[in-house]
Amino acid sequence: MSSPAAEPPIPYRQYICHACGWIYDEAKGDPDSGLAPGTRYEDIPDDWACPLCQVTKADFSPYTPPVRPAAGAAPRTAAAGPRVAGKAAPGVVIVGGGRAGWAMAEALRALDAALPITLVSGCAADVYDKPLLSVALARRLAMDSLVRETGAEAAERLGVRLMARTQATRICPRTLTLSTTRGTLPFSELVLAHGAQVALPPALPAELCWRINHLDAYRRLRESLGLPDTGVWPAGMSPHVAIVGAGLIGSELANDLALAGCRVSLIDPQPEPLARWQAQGAGQTALRAWQDLPIRFIGSVGVAAVEEAGEHKRLRLSSGEVLQVDQVIAATGLATPHRLADSAGLTWRQGIAVDPVTLATSHPRIHALGDCITIEGQASRYIEPIGRQAATIAAKLVARRQGAGPDACPVPYAHRPAAVRVKTSSCPMTLG
Amino acid sequence: MNVADMPTDVAAATRTEDLLAAVRAIAQGPLAERAQAIDEGAYPADLLHALGAVGAMSAHIDQPGRPGSYMDAMAAMAEAGKVCGATAFMMWAQAAAALYMDASDNEALHGERLQRHLSGATLGGTGMSNPMKCFAQIENLLLRATPVNGGYRINGTLPWVSNLAAGHYFGAVAAVEGEPGREVMFMLHCDAPGVTLKPCPRFSGMEGTGTYAVQCKDLVIGAGDIVADPCRPYIRRIRAAFVLLQCGIAAGITQGAIDSMWRVEDQLGHVNQYLDDRPDQLQAELDDLLATVARLAETPYDTSEAYFLDVLGARLAGGELCLRAANSALMHQGARGYLMSSDVQRRVREAQFVAIVTPAIKHLRKEVAALCADTLPA
Numbered sequence: 001m002s003s004p005a006a007e008p009p010i011p012y013r014q015y016i017c018h019a020c021g022w023i024y025d026e027a028k029g030d031p032d033s034g035l036a037p038g039t040r041y042e043d044i045p046d047d048w049a050c051p052l053c054q055v056t057k058a059d060f061s062p063y064t065p066p067v068r069p070a071a072g073a074a075p076r077t078a079a080a081g082p083r084v085a086g087k088a089a090p091g092v093v094i095v096g097g098g099r100a101g102w103a104m105a106e107a108l109r110a111l112d113a114a115l116p117i118t119l120v121s122g123c124a125a126d127v128y129d130k131p132l133l134s135v136a137l138a139r140r141l142a143m144d145s146l147v148r149e150t151g152a153e154a155a156e157r158l159g160v161r162l163m164a165r166t167q168a169t170r171i172c173p174r175t176l177t178l179s180t181t182r183g184t185l186p187f188s189e190l191v192l193a194h195g196a197q198v199a200l201p202p203a204l205p206a207e208l209c210w211r212i213n214h215l216d217a218y219r220r221l222r223e224s225l226g227l228p229d230t231g232v233w234p235a236g237m238s239p240h241v242a243i244v245g246a247g248l249i250g251s252e253l254a255n256d257l258a259l260a261g262c263r264v265s266l267i268d269p270q271p272e273p274l275a276r277w278q279a280q281g282a283g284q285t286a287l288r289a290w291q292d293l294p295i296r297f298i299g300s301v302g303v304a305a306v307e308e309a310g311e312h313k314r315l316r317l318s319s320g321e322v323l324q325v326d327q328v329i330a331a332t333g334l335a336t337p338h339r340l341a342d343s344a345g346l347t348w349r350q351g352i353a354v355d356p357v358t359l360a361t362s363h364p365r366i367h368a369l370g371d372c373i374t375i376e377g378q379a380s381r382y383i384e385p386i387g388r389q390a391a392t393i394a395a396k397l398v399a400r401r402q403g404a405g406p407d408a409c410p411v412p413y414a415h416r417p418a419a420v421r422v423k424t425s426s427c428p429m430t431l432g
Numbered sequence: 433m434n435v436a437d438m439p440t441d442v443a444a445a446t447r448t449e450d451l452l453a454a455v456r457a458i459a460q461g462p463l464a465e466r467a468q469a470i471d472e473g474a475y476p477a478d479l480l481h482a483l484g485a486v487g488a489m490s491a492h493i494d495q496p497g498r499p500g501s502y503m504d505a506m507a508a509m510a511e512a513g514k515v516c517g518a519t520a521f522m523m524w525a526q527a528a529a530a531l532y533m534d535a536s537d538n539e540a541l542h543g544e545r546l547q548r549h550l551s552g553a554t555l556g557g558t559g560m561s562n563p564m565k566c567f568a569q570i571e572n573l574l575l576r577a578t579p580v581n582g583g584y585r586i587n588g589t590l591p592w593v594s595n596l597a598a599g600h601y602f603g604a605v606a607a608v609e610g611e612p613g614r615e616v617m618f619m620l621h622c623d624a625p626g627v628t629l630k631p632c633p634r635f636s637g638m639e640g641t642g643t644y645a646v647q648c649k650d651l652v653i654g655a656g657d658i659v660a661d662p663c664r665p666y667i668r669r670i671r672a673a674f675v676l677l678q679c680g681i682a683a684g685i686t687q688g689a690i691d692s693m694w695r696v697e698d699q700l701g702h703v704n705q706y707l708d709d710r711p712d713q714l715q716a717e718l719d720d721l722l723a724t725v726a727r728l729a730e731t732p733y734d735t736s737e738a739y740f741l742d743v744l745g746a747r748l749a750g751g752e753l754c755l756r757a758a759n760s761a762l763m764h765q766g767a768r769g770y771l772m773s774s775d776v777q778r779r780v781r782e783a784q785f786v787a788i789v790t791p792a793i794k795h796l797r798k799e800v801a802a803l804c805a806d807t808l809p810a
Contacts, residue, residue: 018572054589058588169748170745170749172717181801
């Protein structure tokens, strides 16, 4: 009854080697090195070595196997999707899981039910309305209510292979492949819809300044401000936020945070907010509307430095003034990241240059839409054009698969200036 | 005409050609004869000394009258790697150790000691797999350093360090006891008191690479062996060069695989045309990659994130391409390539090694993902 393999009073434990991952299981021992099954870890001599990599007992620690769902219980998104003879069938690969990426997937699926579509997204690719991030506090929108559909749900509904939390790193135009941090994807058509990022001036370090350009960052900003999900701070609590940049996004966020009870310092090198629409008096209108809100507009100054100051952040302004705040938000304008476009040698004009009618890039198999493109050197980072751009590209790609010529463009894109609605709820404006 | 009298670019091209011709003579002569024996466990010390003597493992280091060229160093590795991936890997280890010594501010590592290393008179390697994985948050440091008079006492065991034998040395990193986040880098001598080289279990290939687990028991490191203390700023300076150099191994194995496909094209082209990854396609991809590598090789000490991302991308592409090429070569050669005596099946295992040696494909992707992620306030 004292056989070591019999059920012991204390269950056998496992220990993992930090160097190579080999697991010492007390139940099995290490008979090749003279450790009988049942040898407890503490009874292993100090000169015993890992049979795989030779490190000693000191480099082992207790190991609990992770609990994982039974095989087949959960769908494995990365492996799903149409396959031919064990290989992913080349189809359309979309880079970007925001509004433009999903609009593209919707438009393609509407025209072709069988087309293999893969969507590569750096985030979870949850579907939400980005403009809501500028009004969510005033409207008391809880974080969860912002997500209309998770990325996984949208992928399921549209029959799209979603590669979430995956970075697209390189396009090889010769082999028509996209390298990603989860493998290399062949494509017959590639659509870039990866958007733009906030362009941080050197005085604003990334680790101290929030940029509200996607849902994850917005969620984390709300957490950092201690904002309950009801969207209102408890009485007596009123964090101080500095917003650098009083363009559209900066002004909208200032308005929203102030309505929720935040003290806001809104800083801009121009003498008034929304200076781009000065001729229409936008800045003066906004300032009048903010008179009774805790917003202080600090115009005609730059930010010389942002530093950590204990729990707070300290901003040194070019005027000499020093502000101590709880959080800093940079709303300093957008720029398109260029590494991916560069890797394919795409023509670049402050963004991915596309044909104004077909939205093709300089490579015939690569199209682009949304915030990452420029037309005649101009970006137009608004919501309205995205749906029309997706329709143009979808019609062209589907026609090409059906045998149309490479340049056939059944639904030409009409480039036109967008009207801008300023979602400063204290004073909504439409600007041209 | 004497090389010293030539215009700089002509002189450089001539030096490159001379170097590669000398490496080729060794690679296609004695190395080719012994490639299988090396795969099975014979460590080719004499061939490494010979390769060192022709400058095959020092071309990347600035020397009087000869500016360093990372591309030359990788081309030399590739020339050997076409014939024997294990040897290209050992050349990389020797070249990396040269980089550690040369880039150190410690004068004791320069001069005669560095010259002997550059000429291949003495041999060394790199125990940086564990620290590289540690800095990428993949594992913990395995060596611990306790400060003692003017130096450190080192304890712990490092698995799988290559190009080692009695009398060899390698660059290693230990965590300094009592100072979290501080590490010291040093040259570790295999013969030093307290050091034991322990044989590793048998691998499926690359057995003649002088690979051991290195056990340190109260090993004392003096000021003369310190590479960098603290070492993080130093490693930031050399990490891209360290990774970039490995592209030479991948390039050699890929080219060897492509060459072996052409060798059977006349006889088997009529059926091989139905295969994926034909030699002309792979060659075009390799040439594209080498053009990228050549551009990166011009600024090996660039510390920017963008440059490091490019280097990681090139190393990743090299690992993936050599896997595909070696595998496709076996498909092209068929049964003759599957013979135990065939270089074609050996190359499949060599390519797999390139894909798993630090930084492995999965590590590279993890590192790239981390570098691509937005930095936001904590």
